[in-house]
Amino acid sequence: MGAFTEKQEALVSSSFEAFKQNIPHLSILFYTLILEKAPAAKGLFSFLKDSDGVPQDNPKVKAHAEKVFELTRDSAAQLRAKGEVVLPDAISKHLGSVHAEKGVTDPQFVVVKEALLKTINEAVGDKWSEELSAAWGIAYDELAAAIKKAMS
Incomplete structure (x- = not known):
């Protein structure tokens, strides 16, 4: 992968x-x-389960999204500093057990990655580039790998 x-x-x-x-x-x-990509994923998120589409006013939607993007941003910082992503024990245990309990699969991690990249594209507008996309992609993949390791 070369250095971040x-x-x-x-x-x-x-x-x-x-x-x-x-x-x-x-x-x-x-x-x-x-x-849109994986309608069945609805059942994996407590805040989506009982609603039609994505609720506009549920603070959990915002909080969970922020956490996903924040963890990915932190992963980028770790990759730069240490060359790997190591989640603190408590976070690792929590993410591992939640994802294992919900039975999250590899293809679902990919769906989330695509959604994450499209969301960042929307956030940055004309500052979007292949390089930017690749940086987020690597950080997300390494975070996902750390979560999968914690799941097993």
Whole structure:
């Protein structure tokens, strides 16, 4: 994979800031994209289970999206600093057990990755680039690998 560069980390950081400026809109977009691609994923999220589509006013939608993007941003910082993603024990245990309990599969991790990249694309607008996409993609893949390891 080669080393994660300072520039890649900077791209992820700055676009995360752009995401944070518009979380209410972007978090709804994120889950809408997931459900478009994988309608069955609805049952995996407590805040989507009993609603039609993505609820516009549920604070959990926003909080969960922010967590996903934040963990990915943190993963980029770790890759730059240490060359790997290591989740703190408590987070690792929690994410591992939640994802295992819900039976999250590899294809579902891919759906979330695609939705994440499209959401960042929307957040940054014309600052979008292949390089930016690749940096988020690597950070997400490494985070997903750490979660999968915690699941087993």
